Amino acid sequence: MASTTLIQQADITSSSADTLSVDSRPSLVGLGRKEIAAHLETIGIEPKKIRMRTKQIFHWIYNYGVREWDEMTNIAKPLRAKLSDHFTLARPELVERQISKDGTRKYLIRMAPGVEVESVFIPDVSKTGALCVSSQVGCTLTCKFCHTGTQRLVRNLTAREIVLQVIMARDDLGEWPTTQENRRLTNIVFMGMGEPLYNTDNVGDSLDVICDPEGLGIGRRRITVSTSGVVPDIGPMGERTSAMLAISLHAANDALRTQIMPINKKYPLAELMQACRDYPGLSNSRRITFEYVMLKGINDSPKHAKELINLLKGIPAKVNLIPFNPWPGSDYECSDWDTIETFADIVNRAGYASPIRTPRGRDILAACGQLKSESEKKRASAVRAQAKAETESSALSDKG
Numbered sequence: 001m002a003s004t005t006l007i008q009q010a011d012i013t014s015s016s017a018d019t020l021s022v023d024s025r026p027s028l029v030g031l032g033r034k035e036i037a038a039h040l041e042t043i044g045i046e047p048k049k050i051r052m053r054t055k056q057i058f059h060w061i062y063n064y065g066v067r068e069w070d071e072m073t074n075i076a077k078p079l080r081a082k083l084s085d086h087f088t089l090a091r092p093e094l095v096e097r098q099i100s101k102d103g104t105r106k107y108l109i110r111m112a113p114g115v116e117v118e119s120v121f122i123p124d125v126s127k128t129g130a131l132c133v134s135s136q137v138g139c140t141l142t143c144k145f146c147h148t149g150t151q152r153l154v155r156n157l158t159a160r161e162i163v164l165q166v167i168m169a170r171d172d173l174g175e176w177p178t179t180q181e182n183r184r185l186t187n188i189v190f191m192g193m194g195e196p197l198y199n200t201d202n203v204g205d206s207l208d209v210i211c212d213p214e215g216l217g218i219g220r221r222r223i224t225v226s227t228s229g230v231v232p233d234i235g236p237m238g239e240r241t242s243a244m245l246a247i248s249l250h251a252a253n254d255a256l257r258t259q260i261m262p263i264n265k266k267y268p269l270a271e272l273m274q275a276c277r278d279y280p281g282l283s284n285s286r287r288i289t290f291e292y293v294m295l296k297g298i299n300d301s302p303k304h305a306k307e308l309i310n311l312l313k314g315i316p317a318k319v320n321l322i323p324f325n326p327w328p329g330s331d332y333e334c335s336d337w338d339t340i341e342t343f344a345d346i347v348n349r350a351g352y353a354s355p356i357r358t359p360r361g362r363d364i365l366a367a368c369g370q371l372k373s374e375s376e377k378k379r380a381s382a383v384r385a386q387a388k389a390e391t392e393s394s395a396l397s398d399k400g
Contacts (some may be wrong), residue, residue, distance in 0.1 A: 027090045029167060030160035032209050033058055043086050053079075055214070061089065062215030065167065065176035091168055092161075109168060111137075111161045115154060119165040119192055121173065123184060130187035133165045135203055136194025156198070159205035166210055166218075178217050188218055190225045191246070197230035197237055204240040226291065231267040231275045238280040245279055246289040246320075247272070251299050252307035260298070269311065276315055287316040293324050294335035294343070305346040318353040 028036055037054045045053055053075070060072045069075075069084040093110040100106075105121040120132040137154035139146075166188065170176060175183050188210060190196040196203045207223060210216050225237060226246035238245060251257035257264040264272075276288050290312065294300050308319065321344055324334040335343075340356055347354035 023088055023090065025086060025088045027088045028057065029061055029089050029091060030164040030209075032159065032205060035160075039087065043082060057083075058212075059214055062167075062209070062212065063176075063178045063217075065170060065178075091171065092164055094168060094172075097172065105169075105172065107165070107168060107172070109165065111157070111164070117157060117161070117165070117193060119169065121169050121185065125187060128186040129184040130189050131166060131169050131185055132189050132192045133162055134192030134194055135162060135190055135196040135199045139194050140198070153194075156202060157194070159202040159209070162202060162206035163209045163216075166216060170216075178215070186218065187222045188224070189246075190223075190243075195228055195230060196225050197227045197233040200233050200237055200240070204237070207241050207243065221286075224289065226289075228261060228263050229267050229272045230263070231271045234275040235278055235280065242281065244286065244289070245276070246291055247276065249290045249308075250293050250295075252304060252311045256299060256304075260295070273311060273315065276317075282316060284316045287318050290317055290319045291322060292319055293322045294340050295324055296333040296335045296339075298332065300335040300339050300343055302342065302346055305343045309347060309350040309352070312352060318355075319347055321347075321354055321356045323356070 026039065028039060031039075033054055036057055037050050040050050040053055040057075041047075056072065056075055060066045064071070066072060067089050069080045069089065072080060075083075092112075094107060095110050095116060096106075096108040098106045103123045107119050107121075108116055109119065110116050115137055117134045117137050119134055121129060122132060123129045134157065136156050138152050140153045166185075169185055170178075173184055175185055190203065203225065207220070210218050211220050211223065220242045221244060223241065223243040224246050225241065225243045226248055227234060227237075228248045234245070237243070248261075249257075251260060251264075252269070254264060254268050257269060276282075279288060282288065290308075292299070292308065312319075321340060323340060324332055326332075326334065344354045344356055
């Protein structure tokens with residue numbers, strides 16, 4: 001039985017005509033209040049009414065996920081017609097959606113020509129579900145064990161493009177209105193493509209929309225920003241966002257960490273750990289999560305576990321142990337399960353929670369470290385079509 005479900009754009013019940021057609025009207029979906037207000041000014045909305053109209057539109061977009069102006073029933077018909085003449089509520093193109101056998105969903109979204117990004121919905125995280133969003137297209141960090149690091153950086157994502165990842169996941173999961181009970185998407189983790197702290201302004205602005213109680217309404221304590229260790233921006237990001245912090249650590253001595261994570265040469269462990277100790281709001285109830293990928297024969301010995309314990313002294317912390325997720329061309333292997341459990345036991349006995357993360361979405365390359373959109377490559381649908389044509393051509397040649 002196939003382990004993935006692949007759904008093409010034409011099969012997805014959305015406003016595909018808006019998504020795929022060329023439309024000179026800007027979409028207001030994904031924008032913050034200030035940006036929406038600025039657009040309303042351009043079409044002659046009375047200045048004294050802009051704040052009210054902005055609030056109405058913002059609420060319909062982010063609380064109800066509306067796709068048509070006529071759904072905004074508390075706005076008069078003539079104004080709805082005017083809004084429709086100038087703006088759309090279109091989403092970007094959903095190029096592909098893949099569903100893993102474990103329920104993980106991976107989305108490939110085309111934000112603009114040549115700009116494609118992946119995000120992943122992981123069910124059953126924190127008792128509900130988490131959306132792993134990207135902050136950049138590609139990455140500059142070249143961590144040796146990470147698939148995303150093999151893709152060149154295309155550009156930073158805008159705040160709107162980060163918000164759109166959440167909206168499109170909500171669309172797919174059928175989770176409108178925002179206020180409905182039993183929602184599955186309740187947590188956001190910035191652990192997708194890119195380094196969030198190389199895009200701090202847009203990440204911060206996106207959270208103002210995502211966390212707005214009159215909109216998407218996801219609490220800031222349900223937001224986790226993960227960094228590979230961009231030390232100067234760790235404190236300012238905490239002040240700006242009040243988000244939970246995760247550190248992509250993976251080694252507890254400078255020599256090894258520099259070997260597998262070149263950023264450590266610029267920001268060594270002593271500086272990184274001091275930035276962690278100084279993180280705004282740090283406490284036992286707001287611990288820092290240290291992510292540690294288990295690489296066979298590289299960082300997984302009892303000696304490495306003890307180094308990690310010494311490194312974390314004095315920091316309210318927990319450790320997520322991540323079995324390495326293979327990807328095409330990787331030089332690494334996942335540590336044996338017994339080795340991972342031994343490592344976890346040592347860290348646990350030192351007083352640090354060290355859960356072993358269950359790999360999710362491996363079969364669709366959606367697991368930690370596997371994301372790579374390759375904006376420059378052909379669409380996967382085109383590749384499959386070409387392969388089918390070549391097979392059919394070969395069959396005809398054999399008959400001939």
